[in-house]
Amino acid sequence: MNTKTNLFSNTKNDATAGLVVFLIAVPLCLGIALACGAPLIAGINAGIVGGIVIGFLSKSNLSVSGPAAGLTAIVATAITALGSFEVFLCAVMVAGLIQFILGVLKAGSISNYFPSNVIEGMLAAIGVIIILKELPHAVGYDKDNMGDFFFIEASGENTFSAILNSVNFLHPGAIVVALVSLAVLIIWQRPALKKIQWLPGGLAAVLAGVLVNELFRMTGSNWAISAKHMVHLPTPSSFGEYLQQYTLPDFRGFANPHVWQTGLIIAIVASIETLLCIEATDKLDPLKRYTSGNAELRAQGIGNLICGLIGALPVTSVIVRSSANINAGARTKLSTMVHGTLLLVCVAFIPKLLNHIPLASLAAILIITGYRLCNPAVFKHMWKEGGFNQFAPFIITVVAVVLTDLLKGVALGLVVSVFFILRNNMRIPYYYSRSSYTNKDLIKIVLAQEVSFLNKASIKRTLDKLPENSSVIIDASQTEYIDFDVLDIIRDFADSKATAKNINISLEGFKNVYNVPKTASDKDVISSLLDINEVPKRSAGDHKKLLKQLGIE
Structure with a gap:
């Protein structure tokens, strides 16, 4: 060309x-x-x-x-x-x-x-x-x-x-x-x-x-x-x-x-x-x-x-x-x-x-x-x-510009586009993998690249509903940004709630500036389950699936 x-x-x-x-x-x-x-x-x-x-x-x-x-x-x-x-x-x-x-x-x-x-x-x-x-x-x-x-x-x-x-x-x-x-x-x-x-x-x-x-x-x-x-x-x-x-x-x-x-x-x-x-x-x-x-x-x-x-x-x-x-x-x-x-x-x-x-x-x-x-x-x-997330702002911009004028229509399209961005961000705070034994669970939560205050509610509900006597790994190695409110919830869970529910927790991949508590390593958490002589039920997916399993949604 x-x-x-x-x-x-x-x-x-x-x-x-x-x-x-x-x-x-x-x-x-x-x-x-x-x-x-x-x-x-x-x-x-x-x-x-x-x-x-x-x-x-x-x-x-x-x-x-x-x-x-x-x-x-x-x-x-x-x-x-x-x-x-x-x-x-x-x-x-x-x-x-x-x-x-x-x-x-x-x-x-x-x-x-x-x-x-x-x-x-x-x-x-x-x-x-x-x-x-x-x-x-x-x-x-x-x-x-x-x-x-x-x-x-x-x-x-x-x-x-x-x-x-x-x-x-x-x-x-x-x-x-x-x-x-x-x-x-x-x-x-x-x-x-x-x-x-x-x-x-x-x-x-x-x-x-x-x-x-x-x-x-x-x-x-x-x-x-x-x-x-x-x-x-x-x-x-x-x-x-x-x-x-x-x-x-x-x-x-x-x-x-x-x-x-x-x-x-x-x-x-x-x-x-x-x-x-x-x-x-x-x-x-x-x-x-x-x-x-x-x-x-x-x-x-x-x-x-x-x-x-x-x-x-x-x-x-x-x-x-x-x-x-x-x-x-x-x-x-x-x-x-x-x-x-x-x-x-x-x-x-x-x-x-x-x-x-x-x-x-x-x-x-x-x-x-x-x-x-x-x-x-x-x-x-x-x-x-x-898909729908891209098409909805597109078609709303089309209709709004036609029925109003250029700037008003584009402004409404931007609002709708931002809504879908925030909506998607809010709905995907983490992915998980879970191994369920008769009396114990191993749940690994991998945080998303961006964890904003919009993810606060879903992460708080997840941590509050984690089963007693389970082992939990929260992995932030792929995360570029974590909101202060979310960090506060994770710190509080690691300091007190996990102990109260006898949950063995490991916090991995968190940057030093996040100042999270020192916990067991992920290898230690996994090794504590090696003596269980049964094949666990395994599941994985996005946070909605885990919330449903925990009886939240």
């Missing part, structure tokens, strides 16, 4: 992938800006900074940054609370500064603590969301804001009601364009078309959608798609008018404490979302490369500082565009830089051409992208390979 990451090692595919991502990014940037109540150009500017500046500075080969749906509610509320977009831009600069400092302090390592089942669940959920959100656009119902990834949409509908409501607004032309675009995307992967696959499927789908709609328009068909169902970019009549779309921050805002509070909130949310997306993008990378979270935070921080300075929305790494980038054949960060450059050039010089692209064509591209993320094979793999 070719693992070269030189910027120009995959120029042709990276350039075409950048073009596909650019076409997808245009409506997303505009839709998020609209949802935030910000100037439309602020969304485009954020995409430009995310593509060119962060694309250049980032160590990620495939991540695409831009305005994020996950920040929509925060940004919309902050603009209203701070009184103006110009003051809000100061908060964006504060967020960028905080992110840069977090990167310098190496806070990016937090991404290493997200379980893979939660990351896989997030990816699958995003795939489901993309499909659900794009179905209305595919049939010509464009009321909700493109890029709004919350269950409750800015239009007041929720994800499912928008789909049901779209039935009342079916547009035959949009449906045909979406179906044609989907067909092109599916057929384009066939080996028979290998000779023309130098043209990316996403771009071919867009061109097919534009041609179909132009055919409707030229024939005077009622199926022709109107401007409200197409990409809509601002079209300034002069360069001066174009420059007037940029907004500079009101630097007096730095004197407002609420600006700093807002900046801190944006920095935290944007950083978490970026680290999640970077982790997910690395999982999707065909070359399986690793991205430093610390370097990414520094790049994002510089990017957001520039966003605040030129009048752009705050940016994060965005999984929708990143996954579309990968699916389009990108292999280096040249693709995200191409996408940012195209945003800059086309918005400045040829916005009218882009306004001929039907949203239904872009919906088709995103539906295919979504399907690849939530392919049924992913669900089957998680169940088959991980």
Whole structure:
């Protein structure tokens, strides 16, 4: 496998992938800006900074940054609370500064603590969301804001009601364009078309959608798609008018404490979302490369500082565009830089051409992208390979992200994943082997690698129920950590309870720092049973089996 990451090692595919991502990014940037109540150009500017500046500075080969749906509610509320977009831009600069400092302090390592089942669940959920959100656009119902990834949409509908409501607004032309675009995307992967696959499927789908709609328009068909169902970019009549779309921050805002509070909130949310997306993008990378979270935070921080300075929305790494980038054949960060450059050039010089692209064509591209993320094979793999303990956090993350939003869903998935980790830890404090004679037992308890306070109850019950006159070996040679409370129980048992019940005990493998009592060796305990002339009944297993034998469970 070719693992070269030189910027120009995959120029042709990276350039075409950048073009596909650019076409997808245009409506997303505009839709998020609209949802935030910000100037439309602020969304485009954020995409430009995310593509060119962060694309250049980032160590990620495939991540695409831009305005994020996950920040929509925060940004919309902050603009209203701070009184103006110009003051809000100061908060964006504060967020960028905080992110840069977090990167310098190496806070990016937090991404290493997200379980893979939660990351896989997030990816699958995003795939489901993309499909659900794009179905209305595919049939010509464009009321909700493109890029709004919350269950409750800015239009007041929720994800499912928008789909049901779209039935009342079916547009035959949009449906045909979406179906044609989907067909092109599916057929384009066939080996028979290998000779023309130098043209990316996403771009071919867009061109097919534009041609179909132009055919409707030229024939005077009622199926022709109107401007409200197409990409809509601002079209300034002069360069001066174009420059007037940029907004500079009101630097007096730095004197407002609420600006700093807002900046801190944006920095935290944007950083978490970026680290999640970077982790997910690395999982999707065909070359399986690793991205430093610390370097990414520094790049994002510089990017957001520039966003605040030129009048752009705050940016994060965005999984929708990143996954579309990968699916389009990108292999280096040249693709995200191409996408940012195209945003800059086309918005400045040829916005009218882009306004001929039907949203239904872009919906088709995103539906295919979504399907690849939530392919049924992913669900089957998680169940088959991980079992219930891995599948439960995975599926709960999927459902929670779909029904709430990215951060809330991932947070719930993390809680569930931690619950299962603690549950498993609590249920496996030790393994045992037991030799049962008529009047005596030899029980060897081998403690687990980690014995936490959650194991306290089961170990206490086991020691309290050990039969009188038995011989017990507690082996900690494989244990790295024993909680203080558990050690206290073992010490108390060895010092007093074992003597009271005439139990011959041996404590083996305990570290000196644990300060356990001196006892007989395991060899002495075993040798004391050698004169018993009978074959014992033997058993072994986990702690639940022993507790059941002792009459506890």
